[in-house]
Amino acid sequence: MQEKLLEVSNISISFLQYSAGLRQSNLKVISDLTLDISSGEIVAVLGSSGSGKSLLAHSILGILPSNASLSGKMTYLGKDLNQKRKEKIRGDEIALIPQSVNYLDPLMKVSNQVIGECENEEDKKSKLLKQREIFEKYGLSKEVDDMYPFQLSGGMARRVLVSTALISNPKLVIADEPTPGLDEKSVEETLNHLRQMAQDNVGVLLITHDIDAALSVADKIAIFYAGYVIEIANVEDFSGNGENLIHPYTKALYNALPQTDFKLTTGHQPLHGELPPGCPYFERCDNPTEKCSNNLPILTEISDKKVRCYRANEFKNNNVAIKEESSDELHHTDEIGSFEELNYSEKLDYIEEKDSSKEAGV
Amino acid sequence: MNSEKYKRFAFKKMNLRTKTLLIISLTALLLLAIVINSFFIDTSSITTNFPLRNMGPSLEHLFGTDWMGRDMFTRTMKGLGLSIQVGAFASIISTIIAVVLGLLSSMNKYIDLFVNWLIDLFSSIPHLLLIILISICLGGGAFGVIVGVGLTHWTSLARVLRAEIKQINTSEYVKLSKNLGKSKLWIARKHLLPLILTQIVIGTILIFPHAIMHEASVTFLGFGLSPHEPAIGVILSESMKYLATGSWWLAFFPGLSLLIIVLLFDLIGDNLQKILDPTNAHE
Amino acid sequence: MNYKTLGKFLTYKFIRLVILIIAVSIISFLLIDLSPIDPVRAYIGEMAVSAEQIAKLQAYWGVNEPLISKITNWVGNILQGDLGTSLIYRTPVVDVISERFTASLTLMFTSWVISGVLGFTLGTLAGMYRGTWIDKTVKGYCYILLAAPTFWIALLFLMVFSVYLGWFPTGLGVPVGKLAADVTIWEWLVRLILPAITLSLLGVAQIAMFTRDKLINVLSSDFVVFAKSRGESGWNLIKRHGIRNILLPAITLQFLSFSELFGGAVLVEQVFSYPGIGQAAVAAGLKSDVPLLLGIVLFSTIFVFCGNAIADLIYKFVDPRIKEGESYEQ
Numbered sequence: 001m002q003e004k005l006l007e008v009s010n011i012s013i014s015f016l017q018y019s020a021g022l023r024q025s026n027l028k029v030i031s032d033l034t035l036d037i038s039s040g041e042i043v044a045v046l047g048s049s050g051s052g053k054s055l056l057a058h059s060i061l062g063i064l065p066s067n068a069s070l071s072g073k074m075t076y077l078g079k080d081l082n083q084k085r086k087e088k089i090r091g092d093e094i095a096l097i098p099q100s101v102n103y104l105d106p107l108m109k110v111s112n113q114v115i116g117e118c119e120n121e122e123d124k125k126s127k128l129l130k131q132r133e134i135f136e137k138y139g140l141s142k143e144v145d146d147m148y149p150f151q152l153s154g155g156m157a158r159r160v161l162v163s164t165a166l167i168s169n170p171k172l173v174i175a176d177e178p179t180p181g182l183d184e185k186s187v188e189e190t191l192n193h194l195r196q197m198a199q200d201n202v203g204v205l206l207i208t209h210d211i212d213a214a215l216s217v218a219d220k221i222a223i224f225y226a227g228y229v230i231e232i233a234n235v236e237d238f239s240g241n242g243e244n245l246i247h248p249y250t251k252a253l254y255n256a257l258p259q260t261d262f263k264l265t266t267g268h269q270p271l272h273g274e275l276p277p278g279c280p281y282f283e284r285c286d287n288p289t290e291k292c293s294n295n296l297p298i299l300t301e302i303s304d305k306k307v308r309c310y311r312a313n314e315f316k317n318n319n320v321a322i323k324e325e326s327s328d329e330l331h332h333t334d335e336i337g338s339f340e341e342l343n344y345s346e347k348l349d350y351i352e353e354k355d356s357s358k359e360a361g362v
Numbered sequence: 363m364n365s366e367k368y369k370r371f372a373f374k375k376m377n378l379r380t381k382t383l384l385i386i387s388l389t390a391l392l393l394l395a396i397v398i399n400s401f402f403i404d405t406s407s408i409t410t411n412f413p414l415r416n417m418g419p420s421l422e423h424l425f426g427t428d429w430m431g432r433d434m435f436t437r438t439m440k441g442l443g444l445s446i447q448v449g450a451f452a453s454i455i456s457t458i459i460a461v462v463l464g465l466l467s468s469m470n471k472y473i474d475l476f477v478n479w480l481i482d483l484f485s486s487i488p489h490l491l492l493i494i495l496i497s498i499c500l501g502g503g504a505f506g507v508i509v510g511v512g513l514t515h516w517t518s519l520a521r522v523l524r525a526e527i528k529q530i531n532t533s534e535y536v537k538l539s540k541n542l543g544k545s546k547l548w549i550a551r552k553h554l555l556p557l558i559l560t561q562i563v564i565g566t567i568l569i570f571p572h573a574i575m576h577e578a579s580v581t582f583l584g585f586g587l588s589p590h591e592p593a594i595g596v597i598l599s600e601s602m603k604y605l606a607t608g609s610w611w612l613a614f615f616p617g618l619s620l621l622i623i624v625l626l627f628d629l630i631g632d633n634l635q636k637i638l639d640p641t642n643a644h645e
Numbered sequence: 646m647n648y649k650t651l652g653k654f655l656t657y658k659f660i661r662l663v664i665l666i667i668a669v670s671i672i673s674f675l676l677i678d679l680s681p682i683d684p685v686r687a688y689i690g691e692m693a694v695s696a697e698q699i700a701k702l703q704a705y706w707g708v709n710e711p712l713i714s715k716i717t718n719w720v721g722n723i724l725q726g727d728l729g730t731s732l733i734y735r736t737p738v739v740d741v742i743s744e745r746f747t748a749s750l751t752l753m754f755t756s757w758v759i760s761g762v763l764g765f766t767l768g769t770l771a772g773m774y775r776g777t778w779i780d781k782t783v784k785g786y787c788y789i790l791l792a793a794p795t796f797w798i799a800l801l802f803l804m805v806f807s808v809y810l811g812w813f814p815t816g817l818g819v820p821v822g823k824l825a826a827d828v829t830i831w832e833w834l835v836r837l838i839l840p841a842i843t844l845s846l847l848g849v850a851q852i853a854m855f856t857r858d859k860l861i862n863v864l865s866s867d868f869v870v871f872a873k874s875r876g877e878s879g880w881n882l883i884k885r886h887g888i889r890n891i892l893l894p895a896i897t898l899q900f901l902s903f904s905e906l907f908g909g910a911v912l913v914e915q916v917f918s919y920p921g922i923g924q925a926a927v928a929a930g931l932k933s934d935v936p937l938l939l940g941i942v943l944f945s946t947i948f949v950f951c952g953n954a955i956a957d958l959i960y961k962f963v964d965p966r967i968k969e970g971e972s973y974e975q
Contacts, residue, residue, distance in 0.1 A: 061874040065865070091876025103871035106966060107889050117877045117885065148965050164875065483668055486953070488945045490908035494930050495942065499676040575794055579912055582796050583927050598797060602916070610804050617797030624792040 004078065005172050005203040006060070006094075007036040011072035013055050013064065028275065029055055031227045033072070034299055034306070037203045039171065042194060044206040044214035047224025048269065049180075053207045054099065057174045060205075061096055062086030076172075091116065095165035099177040101157040104149040111145035114163050127167060134163045138193075155186040162193050172203045179213050191217045211257065223250050226269045226280040229299060232306040246307045249281050279309070382633040389626045393446060396623070400443020403436055419611050426611035428600070438616045441594040442623055444587070448508055449574040455512025456573070457519065457566045464523030464558070465550070468531060477524065481517050489514045493576055497585045507586040511573045519565035526558055560638045567634060571627040578620060594620045651962065658954045665950060666943060670720050673942045678712065682933045705729060723943065729936030733928055738940040741925065746944060749921035753910050755841040760848030761899045767849065768856025768895075773883055775861055783853060790850035795909050799843045799916035806839060813839050840917045844909050848902065855898050859891045897959050903952030907945050 013030040029052035037043045047053045058064045060074065062083050074081040076089070090096075104113055114134075115127035135144060138159040144152070152160060158178065165173050175194060179187045187210075194204050194217050208214055214221050215238055222232045230247050237244035242254040269280075276282055279292040291310055299308045419426045425434035467477040484492070496510035530536060530553060539549050580586040581595025589596055594616050601612035705722065722729070728738035771783035790798075807813045813835060860883075863869060869886050877885065911923030918924065922941060929937040 058870070058874075063870050063874050087876075087878065090874050096871065096874045098867070098871050098874075100867075102867045105868045105872070105886050105889065107964075108886070116872075116875050117881055150966055168875075483665065485904065486665055486946050486949050487669060487942065488904045488907040488911075488949060490911050491926060491942050491945055494926070495673055495676045495938070498682065498930060498938075499680040501681050571792065575792075578794055579796060579908075582794075583912070583915060584931055598794075598800065602800065605800070605804055605808055610809075613797070613800045613804065617794060617800065620797070621789065621793045624794075625788065628788065628792055 002038040002040055005037050005039050005076065006081070006205075007075045008056075008060070009034045009073050011056070011059060011070065011074070013052070013059055013068055013070050016067050016069075029227055030059075031275070032299070033229050035222050035229065035232060037172065037205055039203045040198050040201045041220070042198050042204040042206055042218045044208060044218035044221045045224055045229075046208060046211060046214045046221055049209045051209075051224060051269070052227065053209075053224055054176050057096060057176045057205070057207055060086070060174060061090045061094060063090075092168050093170055094172045094174065095168060095170035097161050097165045097173060097175040097178055099180075101149050101152060101161070103161070104157075106149055108148075109145065110147050110149065110152070110160055113149075114160065114167055116164070116167065130167060131163065134166050135159075138163060154181055155183070155189075158182060158186060158190055159193075162190065166197075170202060172205065173197055174205045174207065176207045177209070178206070179208060179210050187213065211253065223247065223253065225249055226275060228280050228308060229306075230281065230308045232299075234305060237305070246302065246305070247281075247309050248285050248287070281309075379637060382637050385633050386630055386637075389630050393623070393626060396439065397443050397446050400440050403440050403443075419615070425615040426609070428604075428609075428612055434597075434611065434615060437592050437597060438594070438619050440592040441597055441616065442619055444591065444593050445574050445577060445620065445623065448504065448511070448577045448587075449570050451508045452511035452515065452573040452577065453566050453569040455509070456514075456516040456569050457562060459513070459516040460519035460523055460565065461558075461562060463516070463520045464527055465554075467524050468527045468554075474524075477520070481520055481524075484514065485517045489576060490579060493580050494583070494585045497580060502585060502588070504587055504591070507577050507580055510580065511576050515569045515572055515576075519562075519569065522561055522565060523558055526561055527554060530554055530557055564631060564635050564638060567627065567631040570631070571624040574620070574624055574627070654958065654961065658957070662947070662950055662954075665946065666723070667720055669943060669946045670723050670939075671716055673939050674716055674719050677935055677939065678715065682935060728940040728943075731929075731937040732934040733932055733937065738936050741937060742922065742940050742944055745920065745922040745925045748919070749910055749914070749923060752837060752840055752844065752914070752919060752921055753906050755837065756844035756848060757899070757906060759841070759845035761852060761896075763845065764849040764852030765856050765892075765895055768853040769860055769883070769888070769891075771853065771857040772860030772864065772887070775864075780857070783857065787850040787854045790847055791854070793847070795843075795847055796912040796916050798847065799840070799913050802839055802843050803916060836917075836919065840913045840919045843917075844906070844913050847909055848906065851902065851905075852895060852899060856891055856895050859894055860887050863887055863890045893959065893964055897956045900952045900956040900959070903949045907948060 011030060011033040012028065014026045014028040016026060033056065035043060035045070045053055045056060055064065055068070059070050060081075064070060076085070076094075079085070086094075104110070111128065111131055114131045115124065118124035118127055132142075132145070135141075140156065140159055140163075144156065144160070149157065149160075162178070165175075173194075178190050178194070182190065191213055194206060198204050198217075206214065206218060215235060218235050220232060220234055221238070222229045224230075231245070231250045233245055233250060238254055242251050245251045245254055270276060270283070276293075277296070278294045279285070279288070279297055282288050282292045285292065289310060295310075297308050297310045299306050425438055427433055428437075463477050463480070467474040492514050493507070493510035496513055497506035500506035500509055536549055536553050539553065544552075577586060578593070578595040578598075581593050582599045583595075584599065586595055587593040589600075597616045598613055601609070601616075604612055726739065728742075730736065731738050731741045734741050767783045767786075771780040774780050864883075864887060869882070872882055872886055907923070910921065911926055913919065914921045914923035915927050922944070925937065926941045926945075928934070929941065
């Protein structure tokens with residue numbers, strides 16, 4: 001039985017920062033984000049590393065840093081989710097699986113951290129039993145209980161972090177980048193944990209830059225581009241030639257995968273603070289219209305998905321093909337994160353290099 | 363956040379960096395004024411004037427007068443000027459020692475070990491005792507205090523510089539320069555100096571208040587500036603003899619003025635650090 | 646705990662201490678030798694002294710010998726535990742120091758504990774309520790106290806509590822005409838209170854500022870954010886994650902402050918005429934009591950060294966990250 005757990009509508013998150021000299025400016029990291037999750041469903045938010053996706057998780061839990069400001073509306077089980085309610089239900093009905101071992105207190109033994117704060121000795125005893133049970137299930141031996149976080153290996157740390165979410169029987173689990181730095185087996189294992197949760201009727205919000213992981217576990221995928229969600233597609237749409245995908249960026253992304261055409265697009269995402277007035281994908285879009293350069297399209301519903309594009313209907317029906325490129329540039333595209341992880345000057349270098357190699361190829 | 367509330371206050375509306383710059387320039391100006399002023403003070407008001415003995419603070423004598431009828435405000439101002447000068451000399455000596463040792467330690471492992479040991483050695487002897495020893499060795503007086511304070515306050519800056527230089531030396535771009543065959547001097551000039559310059563400036567200013575305070579302490583104990591100089595330490599040690607008579611102003615105002623001067627230097631140092639040190643940005 | 650590593654650590658520290666003592670002896674001796682003071686003449690002063698005694702003194706100080714043998718002679722004396730005879734007190738320096746040091750240790754220990762507890766509490770409060778009036782008050786207090794000359798605060802206290810309110814005697818030494826041994830505990834305590842409070846007030850500032858900054862750092866760390874996301878909050882959060890992570894660094898810092906503690910004690914003892922090692926040091930310096938001054942320099946160095954060594958010990962053997970980390974490496 002599915003019930004709507006969390007609805008997030010038109011969320012924006014921005015930071016106050018010094019830009020140059022004495023000027024302060026507002027840096028928008030997440031713009032106009034809308035999505036919803038039902039119980040037993042896995043929704044992935046897919047975007048490049050360092051693009052601020054984690055802030056979405058922090059905003060749902062009400063743990064944004066003090067210089068961040070949040071606007072928009074959230075509801076949980078149909079009722080408004082304000083800061084007060086967030087503080088009440090976090091750790092209880094909504095649990096976070098954080099992205100690294102840094103989220104564990106370095107001076108506290110693992111078992112104590114997993115059980116969290118206890119009301120009394122009895123509560124502690126029962127929680128310790130449960131923690132042992134979960135650890136047993138995840139293959140963490142009794143010695144792990146008394147270890148400090150720095151003694152855990154990458155895979156062990158990941159399992160411990162997942163355990164923290166299960167101790168309280170949450171209805172919604174937010175997994176923030178659970179896969180990077182893990183070997184293939186541990187990634188598969190972690191994704192299995194998420195699948196298991198969904199089978200137990202828990203809603204899972206998976207925040208990741210790993211498209212393979214997202215495609216293998218998620219029911220719905222929200223594509224995050226330059227702070228905007230540009231398309232929310234069902235996982236079945238990522239099949240064939242991607243003809244069911246609508247937004248040109250989503251298509252490009254899908255076609256860049258090794259198991260599909262392995263095609264690479266040019267350009268880079270606009271950086272935070274350099275957002276164009278119009279469509280964020282305008283610069284890179286192969287079929288832009290006049291309107292796209294100055295007006296921001298809104299996320300609109302098309303059949304069972306949502307897309308942020310003025311030509312969504314045309315793209316949906318005609319399937320305008322994306323421009324093809326020479327295939328000798330494939331080695332750059334193993335995952336979409338790789339390019340955005342470069343710093344700005346490296347990106348420029350990379351783009352120049354691409355341009356020159358294109359000329360040489362022609 | 364609550365911008366409406368702040369709109370009325372121009373100062374609060376400014377962002378931190380503008381405020382910081384303003385604080386720095388104002389305090390620097392004030393300190394400079396005190397030093398320059400102390401050179402041109404009319405000494406007639408601090409000659410003995412017995413009819414005006416032991417008067418409490420009044421409009422005419424803001425800080426009162428002492429048992430010889432001398433104006434305490436004038437004496438204090440003169441003393442502050444002296445303190446700042448001594449502090450300046452001592453800080454410069456300390457900075458030079460710190461920079462030289464910091465650079466030396468980057469030469470090779472053994473010098474580095476030695477510098478490290480030297481830092482440990484100097485921080486193991488209580489500063490006050492070491493200053494007293496050095497001051498005695500040099501026969502006391504202004505020279506003795508300046509050298510004494512200068513020779514004891516370099517350790518923290520040297521430690522910072524040593525760590526900083528070590529970090530820069532292992533960075534990618536320095537490695538690259540080395541691979542490109544650049545000389546050590548070239549690397550030091552092009553990469554090291556610009557980066558450690560901020561640390562040196564902040565370091566020197568942060569040494570200042572300590573230097574002033576230690577000078578005053580040592581003088582107060584009787585090892586520093588001679589009793590004939592109008593130093594704050596001298597004034598306060600004299601005032602001790604008159605405490606029992608209730609002449610509270612003799613100790614209160616000169617000490618308070620010293621406190622304010624030290625506070626101003628701390629303020630400059632902290633604010634400068636806020637601007638120059640990127641780890642504290644974006645508040 | 647690994648006793649072998651601990652033993653190794655202590656041996657290493659001991660060797661360093663011996664080297665330090667030798668180095669400090671040489672440096673302080675050199676400084677005195679360069680100074681205009683002549684220890685033999687200073688000792689004799691205007692007394693009538695037999696030729697025999699003069700010869701003994703000259704032998705102790707190595708007069709008329711080259712500098713190198715003077716120094717080796719002096720360091721040799723020290724390593725044998727012979728620190729000479731005090732000029733002011735006319736007793737062996739070791740006796741003077743042991744008596745004075747006991748008095749000073751009581752003073753320093755009392756204020757060390759008070760300042761540690763008070764500073765940590767104030768710092769934690771300020772960090773917890775960052776930006777509120779509590780934080781601003783604590784910060785203001787710390788800034789002012791850090792900038793205040795120790796001896797001036799001591800003077801103000803003396804003025805207010807002894808002269809104006811008359812709660813304490815102005816001369817805080819042992820009452821005149823009484824032997825030190827006859828002083829009752831009460832009389833002694835009365836003389837301890839004011840200097841101890843003065844000294845602790847100054848120590849509070851450093852530890853409170855440190856604790857505050859550290860707590861603010863910890864509270865903005867990923868693991869506290871995560872703890873919050875799990876529903877922890879308020880005092881329990883501070884207790885479980887904040888205090889756990891700042892207590893050890895704060896204690897370490899407190900042990901590292903022995904040098905300033907000693908400097909503060911010298912000034913405070915001078916103002917309150919408290920019969921401790923600091924007052925003796927000042928008297929020795931002013932009256933050219935070379936053996937006593939050098940002896941005090943040596944003992945204070947050992948004192949500071951012990952503080953630093955304990956801080957090191959805590960860092961290496963109590964923090965689980967360092968402790969376990971080392972054994973894992975081997």
